[in-house]
Amino acid sequence: xxxxxxxxxxxxxxxxxxxxxxxxxxxxxxxxxxxxxxxxxxxxxxxxxxxxxxxxxxxxxxxxxxxxxxxxxxxxxxxxxxxxxxxxxxxxxxxxxxxxxxxxxxxxxxxxxxxxxxxxxxxxxxxxxxx
Amino acid sequence: xxxxxxxxxxxxxxxxxxxxxxxxxxxxxxxxxxxxxxxxxxxxxxxxxxxxxxxxxxxxxxxxxxxxxxxxxxxxxxxxxxxxxxxxxxxxxxxxxxxxxxxxxxxxxxxxxxxxxxxxxxxxxxxxxxxxxxxxxxxxxxxxxxxxxxxxxxxxxxxxxxxxxxxxxxxxxxxxxxxxxxxxxxxxxxxxxxxxxxxxxxxxxxxxxxxxxxxxxxxxxxxxxxxxxxxxxxxxxxxxxxxxxxxxxxxxxxxxxxxxxxxxxxxxxxxxxxxxxxxxxxxxxxxxxxxxxxxxxxxxxxxxxxxxxxxxxxxxxxxxxxxxxxxxxxxxxxxxxxxxxxxxxxxxxxxxxxxxxxxxxxx
Numbered sequence: 358x359x360x361x362x363x364x365x366x367x368x369x370x371x372x373x374x375x376x377x378x379x380x381x382x383x384x385x386x387x388x389x390x391x392x393x394x395x396x397x398x399x400x401x402x403x404x405x406x407x408x409x410x411x412x413x414x415x416x417x418x419x420x421x422x423x424x425x426x427x428x429x430x431x432x433x434x435x436x437x438x439x440x441x442x443x444x445x446x447x448x449x450x451x452x453x454x455x456x457x458x459x460x461x462x463x464x465x466x467x468x469x470x471x472x473x474x475x476x477x478x479x480x481x482x483x484x485x486x487x488x
Numbered sequence: 489x490x491x492x493x494x495x496x497x498x499x500x501x502x503x504x505x506x507x508x509x510x511x512x513x514x515x516x517x518x519x520x521x522x523x524x525x526x527x528x529x530x531x532x533x534x535x536x537x538x539x540x541x542x543x544x545x546x547x548x549x550x551x552x553x554x555x556x557x558x559x560x561x562x563x564x565x566x567x568x569x570x571x572x573x574x575x576x577x578x579x580x581x582x583x584x585x586x587x588x589x590x591x592x593x594x595x596x597x598x599x600x601x602x603x604x605x606x607x608x609x610x611x612x613x614x615x616x617x618x619x620x621x622x623x624x625x626x627x628x629x630x631x632x633x634x635x636x637x638x639x640x641x642x643x644x645x646x647x648x649x650x651x652x653x654x655x656x657x658x659x660x661x662x663x664x665x666x667x668x669x670x671x672x673x674x675x676x677x678x679x680x681x682x683x684x685x686x687x688x689x690x691x692x693x694x695x696x697x698x699x700x701x702x703x704x705x706x707x708x709x710x711x712x713x714x715x716x717x718x719x720x721x722x723x724x725x726x727x728x729x730x731x732x733x734x735x736x737x738x739x740x741x742x743x744x745x746x747x748x749x750x751x752x753x754x755x756x757x758x759x760x761x762x763x764x765x766x767x768x769x770x771x772x773x774x775x776x777x778x779x780x781x782x783x784x785x786x787x788x789x790x791x792x793x794x795x796x797x798x799x800x801x802x803x804x805x806x807x808x809x810x811x812x813x814x815x816x817x818x819x820x821x822x823x824x825x826x827x828x829x830x831x832x833x834x835x836x837x838x839x840x841x842x843x844x845x846x847x848x849x850x851x
Contacts, residue, residue, distance in 0.1 A: 392505075395505070395516070395517060395520075395521050395710060396520055396521050396522040398522075398780065398802040399778060399779060399780050399802070399809075401778075401779075417828065419779075419780045419802075421521050421522065421710060421714060421801055421802045421804070422516075422521070422710055422713075422801070424780065424782065443778075450520075
């Protein structure tokens with residue numbers, strides 16, 4: 358069973374969002390998503406400073422087998438990206454919620470956070486998709 | 489509903505990620521596709537390949553029939569147990585499937601075809617029997633395990649009975665030995681040494697477990713694909729299919745146009761294509777930059793498309809992306825791949841990329 362920590366918010370497209378409490382969030386992909394993709398070998402990160410809208414394709418992660426688009430779960434401005442992933446994309450497999458984070462975002466509209474799923478709802482969504 | 493091999497429960501118990509493949513539920517990996525890949529390059533690993541279709545052809549006309557059916561010439565097989573790789577073509581020269589044929593004796597040949605094409609192949613094979621005096625016997629009673637890697641033979645031999653052990657220890661590449669129930673071939677699809685073992689389903693789980701106890705790592709179809717790509721081996725349905733001939737698929741070495749009097753299905757079409765000129769070829773590609781080459785990505789010289797990738801992936805051994813691609817002959821050796829709207833330079837290299845654990849090309 359994949360790990361779905363409480364306290365994070367999740368998007369249908371398998372990104373997790375951590376509210377940093379200062380108007381910024383950290384974004385990554387869920388344990389379920391990394392498990393589905395398998396060994397990750399390449400990550401294309403967004404550009405720091407760019408403005409994004411919720412649902413925009415802003416990054417790509419590629420496993421040995423497949424490429425997968427990453428969608429911005431919220432609207433806002435990209436603050437920082439996890440450059441470590443350029444050389445160590447496997448960090449996403451090893452530690453999807455800690456070392457494997459993708460980017461931080463300054464949130465434009467906090468109400469968008471409410472539209473995301475909590476851990477229970479996401480776990481159910483992931484399970485339904487599997488079957 | 490996908491079919492299940494006799495090892496299905498074993499795969500589930502090992503925690504495999506199972507996926508549908510060619511009408512079967514098969515393991516894609518048991519945790520890490522890359523580690524499984526390295527296990528085979530550096531030590532030993534095994535695949536359940538029981539989904540592949542084994543077909544025995546028996547009868548006095550076997551040889552004549554196969555010399556008609558296949559683009560390669562089973563007449564080359566002079567001693568029993570020898571194996572040959574061949575394409576089976578339609579009359580336009582397109583590839584219906586690729587297969588391995590084993591010469592068992594004058595009235596018995598064994599062929600192994602791909603899982604996803606098994607029904608189509610059987611239909612075609614039956615259809616061509618016509619006046620030939622042969623029986624077509626699908627062997628769904630047999631399972632198949634491929635044990636591959638530098639340590640594969642050493643770890644497998646002690647698990648064979650005494651007679652097979654001795655005979656298998658002497659096997660040359662691309663040949664096989666058997667007893668009434670087990671069949672051991674020194675063949676594979678990884679670029680490493682090893683065996684492919686065909687055996688009764690009732691013996692299969694025990695052999696798998698014994699191999700695992702001996703240190704042979706279970707490997708899924710994911711690593712099978714990256715291993716065969718590094719080894720420069722074509723995959724049916726990607727690198728060739730019914731719309732492409734062997735001559736534009738890097739498989740001209742498998743077409744026996746001599747002796748000239750042998751008429752095989754597709755021969756006329758291939759001779760015509762040869763006479764009119766071969767305009768495409770299969771090449772190996774390496775991406776120096778970041779990103780992963782994938783099948784169907786387009787290749788460009790300037791803004792003119794000159795071809796397309798047929799198989800692409802990340803190479804765990806070379807730690808960069810490699811591919812096979814079909815391009816127009818005479819294209820320059822440097823061109824671009826289109827990846828998510830951007831053009832990135834790729835380099836043409838000779839393939840295989842990797843053989844016996846080592847770099848086999850110039851990067």
